[in-house]
Amino acid sequence: MKFKIYILFLLSLQVVTAKEITFGKVSKEEVLATQHKRYPDAKAAILYKSELVHFDFHAETGWQLITEVQYRIKIYRKAGLSWATLHKSFLTNSEHKQNIYQIKGFTFNIVDGNVVRTKLENEGVFIERVNDDQSKLAISMPNVKEGSVVDVAFKIKSHAYWNIDEFWLQFDIPVDFALVQLKIPEYFVYKQYNRGFYPVEMEQSQRNKSLKVVQQADYSFKTPTNVALGKETINYIENIFTFTLSNLPGLVAESEVVNINDYRAAIKFELGSTRFPNETYKNYSLTWGDVAKTIYDNDRFGKELNRHDYFKGDLKKLLRDASSEMERAMVIYDFVKSQMNWNYGFGILCNSKGIAEVYNEKKGNVADINLMLTSMFRYAGLKADPVLISSKTNGIPFFPTVGTFNYVVVGLQMGADLMLFDATEKYGYPDFIPLRAVNWVGRLIREDGTTAQIDLKPKFRSLNAELITVSFNKDGSITGKYRYHSTGYFAFYLRKGNSGNPSDSYRVNMEKKFSDMEITNFQVLNHNNPSQPLEQTYGYTKKSAFETIGRKIVFTPFFNSGLNYNPYKAEERNLPIEKVFTQSFKKMATIKVPDGYAVESFPEPVSIVLPKNMGSYKYEVWIEEDIIKINSEINWNTTVIPPEFYSDVKGFYDQIGKWNSGKLIFTKQ
Structure with a gap:
């Protein structure tokens, strides 16, 4: 019984604590x-x-x-x-x-x-x-x-x-x-x-x-x-x-x-x-499979994945001309991005009022939007499953509990590859996950109840590349063309930051960045095509761009560089440096030697590699007749740098600043 x-x-x-204080009574000394x-x-x-x-x-x-x-x-x-x-x-x-x-x-x-x-x-x-x-x-x-x-x-x-x-x-x-x-x-x-x-x-x-x-x-x-x-x-x-x-x-x-x-x-x-x-x-010790089943069995998760009635009519029209799996996937993905607006809410469960109402209102949290996307993919005959994530602000998922997760994206199987999709961002693209959700690993939940750990590390390297041509004028100015090429997260945040009025916003921001330059013929390419590199091009004129000392011209090739100073000022550091994604910064200058001058000196080439190949820097110079080509390149090959390597990183940037502010000297013939 x-x-x-x-x-x-x-x-x-009664257990006496290590230090006792009386609530409501403090000493005058305190x-x-x-x-x-x-x-x-x-x-x-x-x-x-x-x-x-x-x-x-x-x-x-x-x-x-x-x-x-x-x-x-x-x-x-x-x-x-x-x-x-x-x-x-x-x-x-x-x-x-x-x-x-x-x-x-x-x-x-x-x-x-x-x-x-x-x-x-x-x-x-x-x-x-x-x-x-x-x-x-x-x-x-x-x-x-x-x-x-x-x-x-x-x-x-x-x-x-x-x-x-x-x-x-x-x-x-x-x-x-x-x-x-x-x-x-x-x-x-x-x-x-x-x-x-x-x-x-x-x-x-x-x-x-x-x-x-x-x-x-x-x-x-x-x-x-x-x-x-x-x-x-x-x-x-x-x-x-x-x-x-x-x-x-x-x-x-x-x-x-x-x-x-x-x-x-x-x-x-x-x-x-x-x-x-x-x-x-x-x-009560759960496995990841136990956690996945508990979440999937929730009506605000698994049940919503099986609902197709609220979007069937719209999807049938959209998919008429989409033949391949990738075409169907992109039509659906672009449709959800354009139709739905993220309300900045996190979570792994749909809104309690139901996902159909969210669809009609065109606004919802991350679960509303990405579970809707999963359901649409499945309706179109694609193999799609939700991927549970603990966001950056939620912390690293060390052990399996239901509360571990607060974000969800979509895993779409394309042949042997699993592609990740998140439709909360208008400028997202396949295999792009917003940085708020890039947190080590996620957990994919299949329809049959099985699960798999998914590496959330970005599959691509993000690049900022600047290409500049330079010609010297007798009035002390320089003229040339400038091209700014961005991919990955760099391009994403540029697009997002210039979404209001792209045709003017990019140019205004560039003019603010380089206020001492006159910019002409400004163009932006691929703003609305997130899968492609973002390009900004323009012509420029910069006055008082070099020094004339007697018979010599002194010129800083990367005069518009943000890499000629050290961002790491502190003598020591207690926490790791988190780069989050692998990244590269390239600056390439093509400089025409001033008429009547010859090259006297230029910075020597250098190559620096951090311990464990965490990062590298190289500075290269080529001279071909009256053309000088200079390349400066920083590569970060890891996403987390332990604090014991801080002094190496600090010294690394000291060297970068030294070379990026290096001078070209021309002598009059």
Whole structure:
């Protein structure tokens, strides 16, 4: 017989944390402090942060997860005042619903030599609905100024014990002390994952706990009934995990880091299994196949893939003259891009109102648009399947959970090749995935339930190439032709940035970039043909373009180059350099020797290769009669450069700047 448990009271031992503070009471010294002891430039600091998690059992609702959160924050400078408002996202859907309650807070200031506290009122608490599944809490503390200390605390309650939020231990300001503690009944087994550069101290202990219970017939821990049988004491073990970190520096954002959260000190717990009294063992450790099946079985995913009624009429007309598979694919892809408008919403599930209504409204989230595209491909007899992705901002998918994914594109099988499609971008093209979704690997879900890991690394190298011809004039000016050739992501972002009025926008932007040049005969080719290179061509005249010193002319060949300085100024770097995609920058100049002059000197050719061939640079010079040809080329062959190679990259750009600003010297004959 199964028994239903009613908790009458709980017998427990008190566990003392590594550092105790009393909420609502601060020292005068904390408020008087004008700068952080260890990091004097800090704008603010978290003096104390704790997240204490424990489990409660209620007869009517079963197990629930309680998280008690507390922050104590010191504001040192005006720039730190943003830390007077705390934000917390929480889930509102029925399966994972979280309730935030018992929100309280105080702001502490020095007034007439005494510590005075101001209480947080209801007017300082705001909840904003983000989407169908998520809302955001904002706690705006009152009377905050430079020097203030704020205490904030709240609790989060959830019955989704299989979904414990990730614990952040590092922020953009220093953290003096961070504590995470989980008290987990023996019935739950979790897997733990750590992230970041700093070691987390962990203490693990156990304690005995007792429940005075009322038994009832046909009890299940998750489906209670109401037939009382008697009282009993149930003893069990509570496993206690305590994590502490102290004196963490702020996590400073650095250039060329796409998602700084990938490097933030954090702890994640994933439910592995449960073994409740009088119930069988249940394994929650999912495989990627399990995750795929769960998502596919959702009506807002798999069911929508099988709907064709809302677009059949339109597609039949469009496909009349499309014979080959690739022709059919491109007709459908271009149709969806032109018809649908992305509302900037992420997600792997279609809008709750249904994809047919989204089709009529011509606007939807990424799942609406790309699952629609998948369905159309299949209707046209093409082998297409959705590919689940964790976006850049969502983090790297380390282990299989449904919440891992928040983006979806289409995988289309063409012979032996799998091509990826994303119709959210008007200037997209086959095998192009927006950078927001280029995040290591995706997971393809086939109709038969099988899955495959898909490499999301771009298949192509993006190129910016500049070709310039130069002729010298007696008035000190130069004239010539300029051609700007872009492919891949470089071309995509140029098209997107000039989408409003392309015929004028490109020219205006180029004139702003080279304000000292007169531009004529400006032309743009392939703006509306994303599969082709984007070309910009024009004639130019540049005054005062060279120096005349006595009988010599001194000229910088790459006078319009943005590569004659070093973008890496810092002496050291803590985070990797993320290039995201392989890329090349080429500059080619064809220069006519001034009439009556001869070449005296020019920069020597050079070739530089970074360790592990991560990148390379070459500078080449050819002289053929009265023509000089110079080629400067940078190639990045990897997408992530570890911080230990930062000094190599910095030195690499020092050399690039030196050669790209090199001079040609001509002597009068």
